[in-house]
Amino acid sequence: MSFIPGFLPLKVETMDIEGIKPDVVLDCIGLACPMPILKTSNKIKEMKTGQVLEVQSDDDGIEKDMPAWCKITGNEYLGLAKENGEYRVFVRKR
Numbered sequence: 001m002s003f004i005p006g007f008l009p010l011k012v013e014t015m016d017i018e019g020i021k022p023d024v025v026l027d028c029i030g031l032a033c034p035m036p037i038l039k040t041s042n043k044i045k046e047m048k049t050g051q052v053l054e055v056q057s058d059d060d061g062i063e064k065d066m067p068a069w070c071k072i073t074g075n076e077y078l079g080l081a082k083e084n085g086e087y088r089v090f091v092r093k094r
């Protein structure tokens with residue numbers, strides 16, 4: 001299990017992300033923890049409130065790390081989809 005130091009593990013369920021249209025897509029394929037979260041943090045700072053970010057990652061840690069990061073930062077975790085070992089995670093900037 002991957003985690004971000006200081007973050008509590010969260011129970012994460014795959015949500016229905018059908019119909020979510022991202023404003024920005026961030027490719028983190030091939031990057032290990034903590035890089036997907038660090039890149040997400042940097043990218044979301046460039047976005048406007050209400051915009052949706054799709055993070056693409058093959059790091060299994062993102063499944064628990066992203067909801068925890070959203071809880072800490074106040075951004076809205078919208079859900080994730082996993083297919084063929086790759087994750088698509090959706091976050092709305094608050």
